[in-house]
Amino acid sequence: MNPTLQQKAESLIRTIRASGLQAPAHIVFSNGLIDRVGELAFECTDAKEVLIVTGAHSSVQSGLLARVEALLRKAGSKGIIVYSGVTGEPTPAMVMQAVDRARQEQPDLILSLGGGSVIDCGKAVAALTANEGSVEEYLEGVGSRQRLEHSPLPHLAIPTVAGTGAEMTKNAVIGLYERGVKRSMRFDSMMPTAALIDPALTVPVPPRVTAHGGMDAITQLIEPCISGKRKPETTLLAHEGLRHTHQALPVCHERPNDLEARAAMSLASMLSGTCLSNSGLAMVHGIAAAMGALFELPHGLLCGLLLPHTLRYNREAAAEPLALALAAFLHRDPSDQRVLDDGIAAIAELNCRLGIPPDFKFLALSPQDLERIAENASGSSMSGNPIPMTPELTLKFLQSIA
Numbered sequence: 001m002n003p004t005l006q007q008k009a010e011s012l013i014r015t016i017r018a019s020g021l022q023a024p025a026h027i028v029f030s031n032g033l034i035d036r037v038g039e040l041a042f043e044c045t046d047a048k049e050v051l052i053v054t055g056a057h058s059s060v061q062s063g064l065l066a067r068v069e070a071l072l073r074k075a076g077s078k079g080i081i082v083y084s085g086v087t088g089e090p091t092p093a094m095v096m097q098a099v100d101r102a103r104q105e106q107p108d109l110i111l112s113l114g115g116g117s118v119i120d121c122g123k124a125v126a127a128l129t130a131n132e133g134s135v136e137e138y139l140e141g142v143g144s145r146q147r148l149e150h151s152p153l154p155h156l157a158i159p160t161v162a163g164t165g166a167e168m169t170k171n172a173v174i175g176l177y178e179r180g181v182k183r184s185m186r187f188d189s190m191m192p193t194a195a196l197i198d199p200a201l202t203v204p205v206p207p208r209v210t211a212h213g214g215m216d217a218i219t220q221l222i223e224p225c226i227s228g229k230r231k232p233e234t235t236l237l238a239h240e241g242l243r244h245t246h247q248a249l250p251v252c253h254e255r256p257n258d259l260e261a262r263a264a265m266s267l268a269s270m271l272s273g274t275c276l277s278n279s280g281l282a283m284v285h286g287i288a289a290a291m292g293a294l295f296e297l298p299h300g301l302l303c304g305l306l307l308p309h310t311l312r313y314n315r316e317a318a319a320e321p322l323a324l325a326l327a328a329f330l331h332r333d334p335s336d337q338r339v340l341d342d343g344i345a346a347i348a349e350l351n352c353r354l355g356i357p358p359d360f361k362f363l364a365l366s367p368q369d370l371e372r373i374a375e376n377a378s379g380s381s382m383s384g385n386p387i388p389m390t391p392e393l394t395l396k397f398l399q400s401i402a
Contacts (some may be wrong), residue, residue, distance in 0.1 A: 001031045001199070001263045005265070009267050011059070012240060019233040021278045023168055024157070031259060033198040037068055037158070038075025041109055044193045045154040047072070049079040049287035050228035051107040053098055053122040059160065062204055068158075069112060081105050083125075086114065088295060089292070089299070090121040091174040095128070095135045100331065102129040103152075110155045112192075115213070116164025116299075119138050119157045123190045126152040127172075137172060139183040142176070142381065148187050157192040159370045160201045162265040163300055164280070165214020165273020167195035175293055181376050182293045191277075199266035200259060207253050211354035212300025213279035214249035214265055218242070218329075218347070219303040220272035225325040227384035233319070234279040239328035241271035246329050246346065250353055251397035281390055283310050286334045286382030287398070295363070304356040308348040309401050317386035327393060360402040370398045 009029040016023050025045060028036070041047040052065065059065040069080050073164055083098040099300050102110070110129070112122025124135055130150040138144040140387075157167035171186035171235055205213070221238040224230055248264035255261070276285075287310075288302035315322060319340065325341025327334035351358065365373075374395035 005260065005263055005267070006030060010102060011150065011334070012237065012267070012271065013071060015237065016274055017310045021054070021233055021274055022188060022191055022270050023274055024192045024195045028195070029197040030266065031198060031200045031263065033196055034068070034201060035071065036157070037196060038077070039073045040194055040196055041072060041111065041156055042075055043369060044156050045108050047077050047109040049105065049107040050077050050101050050109045050111055051081045051083060051098070051105065051125070053086065053110060053114075053118055053125055054082065054084050055118055055155060056084050058204070059113050060084060062159070064201065066114065068101065068111070071195075071271060077191045079105075079107075086118045086121050088296070089117045089178065090124065091175050095121055095124045095174065098125045099128045099135070107153065110153050111158065112155065113158045114152050114181055115161035116166040117161065117166070119166035119192070121153070121161060122155055123158060124172040124174070124185050124246065126155040127185065127187065129153050134369055136185075138185045139174060142183050142187060146187055150190050154193040154198060154212050156194045158198070159266075159269070160211065161205055161209060161213045162199070162202050162262070163216040163270040165217065165269045165271070165276065167192055167197065168273030173289070177277055177293060180372065181293045182289045182379070195270070197266055197270055201261070202262050202266060203257055205256070207256065208355070210252050210256065211249070211356065212298045212304065213269070214245065214252065214300070215304030215307065215351070215354065215356065217265065217269040217272045218227035219246070219284050219307050220247070220276045220281065221268065222307070222325050223282040223384070224275035224322050226314060226386050227280045227282050228386060229280035229384045231279050234275040235324075237271045238275045238325065241268040241275075242325060242328040243331060244268045246331070247349070249350065270305040280384035281381040282314070282385040283382055283394070284386070285378055286377045286389070287373065289381065289393065290376035290378055291394040293376070294369070294372060301356055304351050304354065305359070308344050308351070311344050313346070313397060314386045360398070363402075364401045369396065370395055370402060374398060
């Protein structure tokens, strides 16, 4: 990795600490860091017994899971249990299968190895292993339990996709597909104990997943800049992340072995997680959550598709902070009068280059579909939108791009 980028990552981690933002107690970032997984596991706790939460295919087929198991044993772990049942966004059934195993085995540490869905599952498992009840009982707007009686188990999060920044967040998104909604289990104590970010782990990720993850990260950097809950500390971090994405994402998509570009996107993803966790999001994520639950579409695809349309919609209500964010994305002077138009156009052009559709016409959504999406989009993310949204306004917006 370019020493300048490594130094930038270390400086930004120090900034996160100095700003008092919510973040893991341990954050390490560098190519090749996976070789230190055993050391970091034992920095989290006496990791004699470890439950690894991972996906059903990629970490197994790539040999990464076996490598992590060997490194943990070398460091002193005696018992390693693997739950590899995460297939897509976690459902209550997936989470509770892992929780049942963890409650039975009583591991010292949860280690999540995978994309955002895997890490979210790991957060829920760490919390529920130490607490009574099912995941549904703790979900926002669904369950009745308002707090965790006991601290979650120590949790080491290792992302293998640059996108969600889930290693830096305190919530787990759970898909309640039979109800057509997604809801979060969210508590401050669910923040992972440690985040091990090794950009080299993202090299095997397929181009489509790279594209979707990258657009999720860009959205999670821009929305906290214009959110009604924005903070100066996260805005500065978001601008730093955005400066890396415009050039790096298409390189990752088209030249997947480029470690510099992979590192830049991993850094952007890390920062995006910090920003959303501390300053919230806006209407892209409100609508994407509703659509993802109803149609099981990739979250990052929805984020990329929606982003330029929502920025046009919110433009007048958030002109100054949006201009600053887009200036960082374009490496331009924010006083440039063209920065809003050019920035939104550049995002639309990036979508095209990544193979993300320009609108929802490809889905042939019915009027009833649009009404249901609009009704289900009024979650916590939507509450931060610069323009206060109602189901009626959301429906009108959706009709303009469907």
